[in-house]
Amino acid sequence: MLDAIGAAPAGLSATEVSRRTGMPLSTAHRLVQTLAARGGLERQPDGRYRAGLRLWEVAASAPRASGLRDTARPFLEDLYEATQQNVQLAVLDSGAALVVEHFATRVAVPTASRIGGRLPLHASGVGQVLLAFAPREEQDAVLAGSAGALHRPDDHLAEVLRRVLAGIRRTGVAVAARTMPLPALAVAAPVVGRGGQVVAALAVVLPTEETSGPAYVPAVVATARGVSLQLAGAPMTLPGRAATGAARRVDGGTARGR
Known part of the structure; x- marks a missing residue:
């Protein structure tokens, strides 16, 4: 009901x-x-x-969302102030990316996301990051189309998505363009919890005509690393060699540049 x-x-x-x-x-x-x-x-x-x-x-009192939001909010606010774009934080829940925090300005690209809203795993930046580090059986369900994410079984689409997910696991970053539910370009990175598992994903969402999406990667990765370190209470490395390198480049500097 x-x-x-x-x-x-x-x-x-x-x-x-x-x-x-x-x-x-x-x-x-x-x-x-x-x-x-x-x-x-x-x-x-x-x-x-x-x-x-x-x-x-x-x-609002749900531990998985409330504790994560409280920890992540200061970092997300910094990223939002730096980019003046949509900033999202999402967790994996029931075959979708559940948005638990969202910041946007009046002039940012319109999105369908809201706190409590759900984004498809295969067609959103945070969704692709969460799916890339999800249990194999959940990946297989989405890839096969049985979760409805691909709308129909399609071996070609599944293979393309499989390569995308492998790239995200390798680099620790997703740069995803989508047309539904609204056109947008997302730059996303994983957030790692105390046990070393990916517990969330965060992203900056840009207009599709934005051509400098990769330029946002260091700031997004540095933000994800900051949240991860705060959650873990100890230094750790995010998945993906490239993500780690990007985070190092902005450490000791600023995450406010594009």
Whole structure:
């Protein structure tokens, strides 16, 4: 039921909830009324229900997102101030890149991402980074199209994506152009947690006509390395030799240049 309501920004009536979820109408009425009474849903004047602030309050306390956001936010703010472009932080969740932090200016390229929004693993910078370091079975599911990410099984597309992911693992950086849901160019890098595993990805998202995407790599990598060091509490190396080298080039200097 929450999935159905979350996918409908304008809200749903109890009847629409029943129809979309397949649950009996009486059950849908009872559940939406119970959640509304507790603040989980908010009833609109037109009788539709939308997600309530109580859900946001509970979700904001989720340890995986809240601890990561608190640690990463100062670094992301610096990257945002330096680039004046969209900055994203995302984690792998249920076959998608779940955006847990997002900064943007009025003049930045429009994107479909928002905090709590989901981006496709195969067609976004943060998604490709997360997929590159995901368990093999999850990679295989996306590559085979069974997770819906490729929309249809396609051996050629799967092979192209497999080479892209191998390059990301080798360099520790993704420079990804996409046309859906909106045109954009993303420069992304992995964030490593205390156990040495990739726990998130961060990216700068630029207009597709931006030709200096690679020039953002050192700043993005340095930001990811800073978050990783803070999470780990000790010096460590990000995946990819090139990423490590890029991070060293901006260490002791500034991540504010392009």
